Amino acid sequence: MSTTHTKEAIQAQILSLVQKDGEIKNTDGFSVGGKNVAQADIIGVLKSLESREITAYETITRETLELTEEGSDIADNGSYEARVYTAVPATGAISLTDLKTKLGNVAQFGQGRAMKNKWIKKEGSDLVRAATSIVDEGQNVLKAIRAEGNFNDEKVVKELKKQKCVAPVKTVSYRVLKGKNFTTDVKKEETDVTEEMLKSGDWKTATFKKYNFNAEGVQPRSGSLHPLLKVREEYRQIFLELGFSEMPTAKYVESSFWNFDALFQPQQHPARDAHDTFFLSDPATSDRFPKDYMERVKKVHSEGGYGSIGYGYDWKVAEAEKLLLRTHTTAVSSQMLYKLAQEYKQTGVWKDVKWFSIDKVFRNESLDATHLAEFHQVEGVVAGKGLTLGDLIGTLHNFFKKLGIKKLRFKPAYNPYTEPSMEIFAWHDGLARWVEIGNSGMFRPEMLLPMGLPEDVSVIAWGLSTERPTMIKCGIDNIRKLAGHRCDLAFVNRDPIARYAGDASFGW
Helix, strand or coil, rough: CCCCCHHHHHHHHHHHHHHHEEEEECCCCCCEEEEECCCCHHHHHHHHHHHHHCEEEEEEEEEEEEEEEHHHHHHHCCCHHHHHHHHHHCCCCEHHHHHHHHHHHHHHHHHHHHHHHEEEEEEEEEECCCCCCCCCCHHHHHHHHHHCCCCCCCHHHHHHCCCCCCCEEEEEEEEECCCCCCCCCCCEEEEECHHHHHCCCCCCCEEEECCCCCCCCCCCCCCCHHHHHHHHHHHHHHHHHCCEEEEECCCCCCEHHCCHHHHCCCCCCCHCCCCCCCCCCCEEEEECCCEEEHHHHHHHCCCCCCCCCCCCCCCHHHHHCCCEECCHHHHHHHHHHHHHHHHHHHCCCCCCHHHHHEEEECCCCCCCCCCEEEEEEEEEEEEEEEECCHHHHHHHHHHHHCCCCCCEEEEEEEEEEEEEEEEEEEEEECCCCEEEEEEEEEEHHHHHHHCCCCCCEEEEEEEEEEEHHHHHHHCCCCCHHCCCCCCHHHHHCCCCCCCCCCCCCCCC
């Protein structure tokens, strides 16, 4: 058993032995004052001496065997088969029931081995001794291992490991040699030049500790970027590289008009129910949207127009005025497209645009391993003359290629405000299957023309989340461990502050 010693005492003993014998062949069993010293304490001293070239050392690694709890029990009390033999009387017999009562589970494990060794045998339904004496080799082997730390029969050791009677333990010790500056008179090294040294002149003869310029030093306490922020920044850089401009999204509260109605989403749509959307109670409504534009939206919903028959229902202003936490960043896209239409109306000059947004959206979802009530949505929007579905597919391939996702498939889908609409699937090598990663489509004329955009202008758009790629990148199986009160702050601190490489592929 090792005992704690001072660094000075360990150092003095090491130098004394090296001075006397020229080296210490093995620090296993090294002691100070008759008490063993832990190897962890020895290596600290050896590193200090080596840095000054007073001594050098070599590491000696060996594997020893250590008895488990079960192995120690056998070494102390005998093997199970020997205990069964001892429980059987020298003369007479013992019933199986009495043997189990006497030894418990040991009877079950030891009976078969004792009979195999021909130490006992059955007479009727009872057990009697078949040998006058026995040698408990199992106990003797374990006692030897406890004393020596090893055993020279590999076959026996393998069987004992299988029975979980012994376990391998790696031990480290050291060989200590003289260094080129060897001395037993080790002076304390100074780390700083003090005012007293300068005044007295002691700095001229003082021994200073060498600076280790390769040491990493103590990690300063500081904040860390959350993985979601890093993935968000990666998306942002990709959009900027592709020539997109970022839309202003710093407004979580929107009216139902911009969030739903302007997108040609009917007022009776299930997504507008309270169980899917967070509505505000105070203030509950807002009429801050253009009245002339509102009338055009109302008409296209109620009566149709622009080549559409509409939905044919009684559109209500009160429903459009309801305030809510935005359910998607397309609420921002609709306002940006309306402003673009007004600029075109004033100047008569059309300019193609490419926009993107990355920000929080909110859904009244039941929380589980894959759903949160708030999450981040990434959205890309391109408006230009003559755009087609082929342009959308080509843009998506170009965008996801930057993320390292090269295998894409598209499936027809339905959205109230896009036609055609497509779900985006990517091949995931780890899961060996196609995984849905986003949605896309071309905004409908019923959405664009009431804004005042030219008839030959088309708008393509797509959206996805940041949470799912981040979960894949970080190996997280529950979204609640990524965000919220279950998030491990140590995980955030461990994750390095670095930009993900363009070909990192987020596990795809």
